[in-house]
Amino acid sequence: MVSSSTNDNNLEVMRHSCAHVLAAAVQKLYPGTKFAIGPTIDNGFYYDFGFKKSLSEHDLVKIEREMAKIIKANLVFTKKQLSHQQAKKIFVNQFYKLELLEELVCDGQKTVTIYQTGNFIDLCLGPHVRSTSQIGPFKLLSLAGAYWRGDENQPMLTRIYGTCFVNQKKLDQHLDQLEKAKKRDHRLIGKNLNLFSFHPQASPGNVFWQPKGYFLMKKLIEYWREKHEKAGYLEVRTPEILTNSIWDISGHLKSFADKMYRVSTPDDKNNWNMSIKPMNCDGGVLIYKNSPKSYRDLPLRMGELGVVHRYEASGELHGIIRSREFTQDDAHIFCTKSQVKSEIKEIIDLCFDFYQKFDLGLDHLELSTRPKNSIGSDEIWQEAETVMENILKENEIDYKINKGDGAFYGPKIDFHLKDSLGRTWQCSTIQLDFAQPENFDLSYTNQAGKKVRPVMIHRVIYGSLERFLGILIESNGGNFPFWLAPTQAIIIPITDQQIKYAQQVKKNIKKINNIRIEIDTSNETASKKIALAEGQKIPYLIIIGAKEAKSKTINIRKRGEGVLGEMRIEEFVKSTQS
RNA sequence: GCCGAUGUAGCUUAAUGGUAAAGCGGUGGUUUUGUAAACCACUGACGGCAGUUCGAUUCUGCCCAUCGGCUCCA
DSSP: OOOHHHHHHHHHHHHHHHHHHHHHHHHHHSTTOEEOOOOEETTEEEEEEEOSSOOOTTHHHHHHHHHHHHHHTTOBEEEEEEEHHHHHHHTTTOHHHHHHHHHHHHTTOSEEEEEEETTEEEEOOOOOOSBGGGOOOEEEEEEEEEEGGGOTTSOEEEEEEEEEOSSHHHHHHHHHHHHHHHTTOHHHHHHHTTOEEOOTTSOTTOOEEOHHHHHHHHHHHHHHHHHHHHTTOEEOOOOSEEEHHHHHHHTHHHHTGGGOOEEOOGGGTTOOOEEEOSOSHHHHHHHHHTSOOBGGGOSEEEEEEEEEEOOOOGGGOBTTTBOSEEEEEEEEEEEOGGGHHHHHHHHHHHHHHHHHHTTOOEEEEEEEOOOTTOOSOHHHHHHHHHHHHHHHHHTTOOOEEETTOSBTTBOEEEEEEEOTTSOEEEEEEEEEESHHHHHTTOOEEOTTSOEEOOEEEEEEEEEEHHHHHHHHHHHHTTOOOTTTOSSOEEEEESSGGGHHHHHHHHHHHHHHSOOOEEEOOSSSOHHHHHHHHHHTTOSEEEEEOHHHHHHTOEEEEETTTEEEEEEOHHHHHHHHHO
């Protein structure tokens, strides 16, 4: 028996080998191309090339054909150990490979490994399949630009994505899965279920909420308020527009200005003197500073459902998951240093509470450390990062380190969730901040009567309500749980003879429980009304004809389960409460 | 923002160097229907701006928007 991890390894080796075949095909078809790197990724591989002329998607077919030839020719993968000098000679015209070689020298490696397949030689550790015929059915999927070393200041390369499986069936299954995932796209479902829309009359990335989508937002808020009141949070609200003088103190003007919407007043039209808030912190700080604080006030947990605007680069926009206007379920916790641990632990628990409520799985957790454009001293950062890491370790929570990705004022713990295509998005985040209390000269009076600096924790649970809802839609495909569904049940009269009875049924159900019910009074066949209601993913269809009207019953069809049959109103309502 | 692709009614699609075809939807009517789509009529579109051309929805350029990536981020 071969263990599954061995199978995974074999698959990875095969895919990596397929990436080499891709490069070999490119070398043959496009002489003079520069080669960068070609690793495996989840479900496939890619290779980055520096082409002389730009490539178009139509070229992929041509490359695929060439790859098939190479595979058929059954070329052997030959491994060689070379000295740096020997390798440099081989890659003399390969700028990117030479750069990689330099790095290996710096790492102190004496020799390097190369693999040769036909005429194609790559700097590569391997391992590879023995020969190209051992590569299974493959497909090139897409073409994309990618910066060399992931740095936008470096040249842009052309990345070709592909995948490869052990047999045709598995490849077809994978491609089929990708197609199915597209049907769960929140942008498509948002349109079909009439949740939200976009209009050119607004800046791209600004959402118009349709009644049903806004209902979902309100439910998220309702649940949020319930949980946060219990957890001892106070809710505040701060202005949408603040003067640049405050953005200057907090450092936003320096670190965030290229994303801030600029505002001027009518009496000072030509001056950019205010900005729409891209974050809620500054307003929160002013609320804190409004009155002197005592140690007795701490921890002070102040929540704000703040609408923020960030002028994101156009290529970043992604429906409601990445928009330019979004609602943060923000909170700022002002506390003493000794309270930090327990506060952060409580926030982590709250995050997991929410994921459970919405039946969402966390993909992974990251500890993001000091970025380049940070404010605050080395000591402060050192201390903050250590505190954060210790909390994760002490609570035995798995995490990755995301170096240099912290907020400019402090390190963060980020929670990442997956969308339908497996892309991960940062939702919850907890940020520890020693810098802003310094900038704003925040203080409280301690037991000894001395003025002391509080610590500030910034945190969001949903992250952005919009993003969270987008992820939720992609996770459940628009099949919202009963408690959340904008329309929970729809009454479908078989003929218009039953409309009166339908109204009565609705009234009687609402008497027992305030279920959100619609009546479909359209002049359509029952079958069609059922088809439409199913398409709208309504949890319960209440079908009533002459029979039900006579026996004073209703006939229930449940989403995902089909016909449940005739029952009394009380029975139905009771079943929805379980 | 960068690389590549796409852009025809509210939605899904068709055709064309001589101003556009259909289904769904919407409106009006017929029908009174039993668990995924009855019938008839009407309605409604070439993303924008230039250029080439006698003539451009079609070809070219620029812009805008969207999609897949990169980078960035909640």
